[in-house]
Amino acid sequence: MSPIIPLLILAIPLTMFLFLGIAGCKLSHKTAGVLGTLGMGTTLVLAYLTAFTYFFDPQFINEAGERIQQVLFDQTWLHLYDNLSINLGFLIDPISAMMLVVITTISFMVHLYSLGYMHGEKGFQRYYAFLSLFSFSMLGLVVATNIFQMYIFWELVGASSYLLIGFFYTKPSAVSASKKAFIVTRFADLGFLMGILVLSYYTGTFDFIRMTSDPTWVLASTGGATFMGCSVLTWALVLIFTGGMGKSAMMPLHIWLPDAMEGPTPVSALIHAATMVVAGVFLVARMFPVYMMEEAATTIVVVIGALTAFYAAIVACTQIDIKRVLAFSTISQIAFMMVSLGVASAGGGQVEHHGLGYMASMFHLFTHAMFKALLFLGAGALIHAVHSNDYTAMGGLRKYMPITHWTFLIGCLAIAGIPPFSGFFSKDEILSACYAWSPFVGVWMTMVAALTAFYMFRLYFLVFHWEEHKCEHHTPHDAPITMSLPLIFLAAVSIVAGFIPFGHFVTWNREAYDIHLDWTIAGSSILIAVLAIAFAWKMYYRKNDLPAKFRKALPNLWDWCLHRFYWDELYIFITHKIIFGLVCRPLAWFDRHIIDGTMDAFASITNRASDAIKPLQSGQVQMYVWVYVIGTLLLGAITVICLI
Amino acid sequence: MDYSQFLAMKQEIAILIVFLLVFIYDTFMPRSSQKGLPVFTTILMLAATAFGIAGSFCSCCSAATEAFAGMYETSAVIIAIKNILNIGMVIVLIQSIKWANGELMIMRRGEFYELLLVTLFGMYLMISARHFLVFVIGLDCASLPLAAMVAFDKNRYESHEAAVKYMLTAVFSSAIFMMGLSFVYALSGSLYFSKIYVALASEHSTMLIVALAFVISGVGFKLSLVPFHLWTADVYQGAPTSVTSYLSVISKGAAAFAFMVILSQVFGICYSQVWEWMLYALIVLTITIGNLFAIRQRNMKRFLAFSSISQAGYIMLGIIAYNALGVAAMMFYILVYIFSNLAAFGVIGAIENATGKVSMDDYRGLYRTNPRLAFTMMLAMFSLAGIPPFAGFFSKFFIFTAALQGASPAIYVLVLIALINTIISLYYYLLVVKAMFISEEQCVIPTFRSSCGERIGMWISLAGVMLLGLVSCIYSYLIITAANSNIATFFIR
DSSP states (O other): OOSHHHHHHHHHHHHHHHHHHHHGGGSOHHHHHHHHHHHHHHHHHHHHHHHHHHHHOGGGBOTTSBBOOEEEEEEEEEEEETTEEEEEEEEEOHHHHHHHHHHHHHHHHHHHHHHHHTTTOTTHHHHHHHHHHHHHHHHHHHTOSBHHHHHHHHHHHHHHHHHHHTTSTTSHHHHHHHHHHHHHHHHHHHHHHHHHHHHHHHHOOOBHHHHHHOHHHHHHHTTTOEETTEEHHHHHHHHHHHHHHHHTTOTTSTTHHHHGGGSOHHHHHIIIIISGGGHHHHHHHHTHHHHHHOHHHHHHHHHHHHHHHHHHHHHHTTOOBHHHHHHHHHHHHHHHHHHHHHHTEEETTEESGGGHHHHHHHHHHHHHHHHHHHHHHHHHHHHHHHSOSBGGGOOSGGGTOHHHHHHHHHHHHHHHTOTTSHHHHHHHHHHHHHHHHOHHHHHHHHHHHHHHHHHHHHHHHHHHSSSOOOOSSOOOOOOOHHHHHHHHHHHHHHHHGGGSOGGGTOOTTSBOOOOOOOHHHHHHHHHHHHHHHHHHHHHHSSOOSHHHHHHHHSHHHHHHHHTGGGHHHHHHIIIIIIIIIIIIHHHHHHIIIIIHHHHHHHHHHHHHHHHHTGGGOOSOHHHHHHHHHHHHHHHHHHHHHHHO | OOGGGGGGGHHHHHHHHHHHHHHHHHHHSOGGGGGGHHHHHHHHHHHHHHHHHHHHHSTTTSSOEEETTTTEEEOHHHHHHHHHHHHHHHHHHHHHHHHHTSGGGTTTHHHHHHHHHHHHHHHHHHHHBOBHHHHHHHHHHHHHHHHHHHTTOTTOHHHHHHHHHHHHHHHHHHHHHHHHHHHHHHHHSOOBHHHHHHHGGGOOOHHHHHHHHHHHHHHHHHHTOTTSOTHHHHHHHHSOHHHHHHIIIIIHHHHHHHHHHHHHHTTGGGIIIIIHHHHHHHHHHHHHHHHHHHHTOOBHHHHHHHHHHHHHHHHHHHHHHOSHHHHHHHHHHHHHHHHHHHHHHHHHHHHHHHHOOOBGGGGTTHHHHOHHHHHHHHHHHHHHHTOTTSHHHHHHHHHHHHHHTTOOHHHHHHHHHHHHHHHHHHHHHHHHHHHHHTOOSOOSSOOOOOOHHHHHHHHHHHHHHHHTTTOTHHHHHHHHHHHHSGGGGGOOO
16 A cells, blocks of 8 residues: 555644644634535545555455554654664554544544534634644554554644643633643653653564564563562553553543533544543553553453443433533443453463454444444534533423434434444443453443443433423524534444444454354343333433432432542542642742752853853954964863873 | 766866856846846756755765865765755855845845855865865865955945954964864875874874864864854854855854864874863863853844854764764754754844844844744744754754763763753843743834745745754664765774
């Protein structure tokens, strides 16, 4: 494959960002929006072309029946020393090709949707510029040929997420949410960077193919070194996973994602549901062969994933803001993918159950991106119609917004895992993989799946059924065509995506295999999901006092869930009381008196020295020549004296 | 004699052809079309540059070749440095179009370009010379016409003063250099670089050290290393801005490379004992004193004069590194320095041509009246100070990396001193930015539109400042070229 198309895939969004960023203020809203959308549309076509060629052209399959990983171009960017350099390139393999499709699809839908949603907003051009920047960074992240390139783009997506969350920069809550998101993820990225440094220190390479094609070599290159009782490789992998935890909002670094909902809703759909937040999953998947070597690291992935999945699901049952429900649901679903990746490995370089978990995780990533973007865009349409984020301002909307209603219902069914919608297939694979690894994890995740079905249908019933909310100003109505079109498209994808034979395309060793549904697991999970939906129906279909009773019966649990288990308060306590009070204050004193004092002294000495040598530059040429001669002679004389 | 040897001198011949065409144009074209001369020269120079760059891609042209019984040498790395200088020359020419078409220049336009091309030719000889006679011809060819160019603003008193000071110091340094050469000849009995190199292998006399000191101070004049730098500020201030920018980048870049060639290919044997320490002392002095003087300059041209003195100290780090990586880093530094400094001089020249103001105090509040010029200046300052992601950061980073390959405690101390000086330099570079952006006063420079040539020049320089660091293939190319060249074989500690 020629490197022109891959280069264009990266270059078009970048150019669009630069162009809209620099010349945007001179363009009208419409031109900027249409230009951005067209740019993304072109990228979409090119990305589809690349992915299609990759998946269906036999030249990408070797004799052993594996899909090959191909580096389409790789350019040295920073030469560190002879055998270590940072490259920028384009790696195509099953997961990056799949991600190309996901990113460009969702991004294009969001571009299109935003034409209507952001209509008339101040800074419309800036919004499109940032969207392009984000798309560029995310595409660069998934095609990275080496972990350092990934890190660079990882930070770039973080920065663009910051810019987009804080898009309404006159709103204090948006500003603080953007800062929170940036600081928390940046903090996690410190772990990522340390992990990269540790890993590359031992292996002497950043290259993914080099590391993943021969993970035993990676293990051997650490030479059995240990640190605090754990092997160095475990440390490196756990540190790298910390970066993934930050971006993918795993507990305890999840606190930024619910707040990030302050950004415009299409942004939430693109960044905080479908693409950027799965970067952590993508990272672990990219490094999967190395993770396979260390059971301790994968166990940590599973434990954190399982805890997060449950936590987020139970919190989502009580939230009032519909976007926050979706945010917690996203956290929970990403945790599903994490768990799935973790259970794919049996440690010691072996995979569990033919690496089913890996495939399932990627499959769920794909389907989740589609239906969660659909749900978010649906939520955007609701917010657009009623001008509020809370379900208390909604209710009974099914009559007024039929398109939104039906597409939202499809999204809910997909995420709840009802066949034949896409979520059923991917979630079922994940559950099978979990049962194969440990029945306990299987049961736990099935329970979380039931909670998922419950809270999604709670949301659905509260918004579209329940009691009709009386709106004084106007009757809500369906969104304009630019907004409905993406909803319909994504709903269609959510219906059919489950029938894609995913095992033929994306597997851990890139070898095609057939997926079999395990009907005992599938049947039980359908049953549980249906029960959960029925329960939600009972509680929320019509206005009744059952939810209030429920709240009274379990006041503590309800409070804890509503306040998200007081994680934010805990963070505030730690940062304000412990870090600011006990660590920062003494440091500030040190900084002000010792470090600044030194610097001031340095500056004044410099100034005085500068003053003292002023006469040297007298302007008299005799003097110049004199200094010249003396200088030459001294240079010779001192050297002679020193050598003798 | 085998005339095909001349083919080795492709780039010199290209410059000569440009020179001859300019001369013919100047002499025979009617008065009315003389205004086209600057553009004509620029286009020809651009063609010569393109020719040189094309040559570096062609393997037969860039192969190492000797000519004239080993007096002249060319190779891929030499072609590369000449290309770098050519690029700088093109930018200087583009920026000077407006000035050259000004009232004062009507009668002397031709001379300016002819002298300029002759000096460039001289620098080429310096770089390619492998015999001291050729080198001296090149050196004088590159130095003396510059005196005439410094004096080009006939009606300004400072211009004369600068020219006289330059002339006197240049002649004096030339004399010292020759003195050093005569010592070298006495010691080795030859003026061929390669023969001296061999002869000095068994030589440890005091005379050698004195000879070295003389040679170093002779070339140190061109590089304006402290303490041979005192002419710099006065000359930079007095000379027309186009000449100053030429002096500060092209002349310095060529001298730095020639200096590296002499130190490694002639005196390579006495690196670790003798000239390493001489250069060490000169670098420390140059960077520090250049910076200390730069702090208190209020005239922009004087300010950049001292800034360029301290930058020369950083360039010398590439020589003291004494390895192939150092050569590559040095060449990259020169390239980046050309772009950054020419961006700054572009702004200064444009403002001087339009309003005659050159004081830093006049720049206060420039952002309000001429935001684009202020931005250009800011990026140039950032690059010179070495703030990422601009090219200056990368060039400093690479040259420090190269120097640290030496891995001796003394080198660590040297790099530390250079780093501390980077902080000092940050202070004065930011002074300019502060004056332009933060000052609340009404700017004395009115809003004006700079000429087409000036704008193109600034755009090119800015593109270089922003892209050179990020487009890595250039530095990789230099590394590979330097590592494969025969220069690399001389680096024996």
